[in-house]
Amino acid sequence: MRTFVSVTGLRKSYGAHRVLDGIDLTIPQGTVFSLLGPNGAGKTTTVQILSTLIKADAGEIWVAGHDLAKEPDKVRAAIGVTGQFSAVDSFLTGEENLRLMADLLHLGRAKGRRRARELLERFDLTDAARKPAVTYSGGMRRRLDLAMTMVGTPSLIFLDEPTTGLDPRSRRTMWQIVRDLVQQDGVTIFLTTQYLEEADELADRIALLSQGRLVAEGTPEELKRMVPGGHIVVRFADPDGYRRAAGHVGATSSNDAALTVQIPDSGGVRTLRKLLEWLDTQAIDVAELSVHTPDLDDVFLTLTQEPSTKEPSR
Ligand SMILES: Nc1ncnc2c1ncn2[C@@H]1O[C@H](COP(=O)(O)OP(=O)(O)OP(=O)(O)O)[C@@H](O)[C@H]1O
Helix, strand or coil: CCEEEEEEEEEEEECCEEEEEEEEEEEECCCEEEEECCCCCCHHHHHHHHCCCCCCCEEEEEECCEECCCCHHHHHHHEEEECCCCCCCCCCEHHHHHHHHHHHCCCCHHHHHHHHHHHHHHCCCCCCCCCEHHHCCHHHHHHHHHHHHHCCCCCEEEEECCCCCCCHHHHHHHHHHHHHHHHHHCCEEEEECCCHHHHHHHCCEEEEEECCEEEEEECHHHHHHCCCCCEEEEEECCHHHHHHHHCCCCCCEEECCCCEEEEECCCCCHHHHHHHHHHHHCCCCEEEEEEECCCHHHHHHHHCCCCCCCCCCC
16 A cells, blocks of 8 residues: 655644654555544644644644645645644535635635535535535535535545544444545545544554654554553353352452443453353353453553643643
8 A cells, every 4th residue: 555644753833842752654545544632732733734734843744745845735735634724614505615615715706516416425415505604504514614625536535533523323334435535535634633433434544642742553453452441241040140240250349230341351362261161060151241341541541641630831
């Protein structure tokens, strides 16, 4: 897979405050990369540097085959930014917003009109195309915003908090749109989000930023394996089986009324296999068994602990 974004030794300070302290990143083309971190960790600063809005103090950055320091225009032509600062004009209709964007990009009248129609269709906005954006729901507005970013057919999209404030259904629709952009169009996505569940759903790889450094990087599954917290819960079919098992299976907690025990599990299959074999030899009936792996919240909280509790001010 071709590398689409490559960052080495990225540094940025504001006065004496070192915001990014030597970041290295590699993002393959056609994948979703998510940068996570607590408030003030430097996510927005990273996005602003990669999208050519502000300059780095040091480091080498390549985007879409171009050296960002030498060819920022070529990088700019390959990227799209969408999110917190929406480009949607509320008083224009969806179609007018898209055609305005097409005009700004000098697509030409016929091509602009065609592109607007295609995008309205694709982002499920055809019925609302002639209505002013001010009448749109939060989900429709986000879709229009993303559609406007797509007018310029970018190869890399910086997607900032794409589903903040959306209801669960609109959020799922948005996730599917993002997946389609990657799978059908081969777009590379750089996602920043406060929702770890969203990163888990969408990202091929996640990097955790804390105090200007990357403290972990990997697939969601790899990150979850980095922290403890996995366990197995067994619910027994009858009180007799529960009583016989409770003292033998290394349970860290048990519930007499629910007939359940909780057993720590590091994520490997060995604990589970030993447990099942033992229950089998003892002829103890199990009503239900579930394996719980740590989620990204556990990873985030474990790996981004701040030494001081005060949030830096801007
Ligand atoms: N223009 C600026 N001048 C001075 N300090 C700044 C400036 N922009 C950002 N900072 C500081 O840099 C640090 C990182 O900010 P940044 O916005 O990149 O964090 P973030 O991870 O995006 O946080 P959030 O999740 O709150 O958006 C913060 O301490 C912030 O106060």
